[in-house]
Amino acid sequence: MSRIGKNPIAIPDKVDVKISGTTVSVKGPKGNLTREFHPEVKISQKDNSVLVEKYSDAKFHRSLHGTVASHIKNMIHGVTEGFEKILIINGVGYRAVMKGNTLNLSLGYSNPVDVELPQGIEAEVEDRGLTVKIRGINKEQVGQFAAEIRDLRRPEPYKGKGIRYSDEHIIRKAGKRAV
16 A cells, blocks of 8 residues: 555645546645546545545556655645755856846857746746756646756766756766876
């Protein structure tokens, strides 16, 4: 049995959850999120909590049980507090600049890279263009956009140049050595 799925998900005071069939809508101070879930999972609301139940003990139902519960928990967290990913840019001449709704990145290529922010995502550049904070209420969207930015120039293992997450540790390699 899923240890995540069997626990009820608490609903804070300022959050409104509506369940209609397999669709869950969460409304909070930061915005609204709606998501359609698989019909093989029963989602119900009781008092100030959301309950996720599985129909059988089959492997497919067990896997859906915890996943659906985690998605609902992330939706509630997103509309109350939001999610944030911090990217660190490391390299000589590497930097980021916000121009309206576009993130302009100088990453050592012949031309700067312009990335349009998707709807629902905010980006903030700090520390003279070396730190990019990506915020939003949808955890999947924030993580995906941060991964796309990181893929523009992944950190390399010799000097550590590139874009990395703030909590990521780059394992460094020794370079060539004269004998």
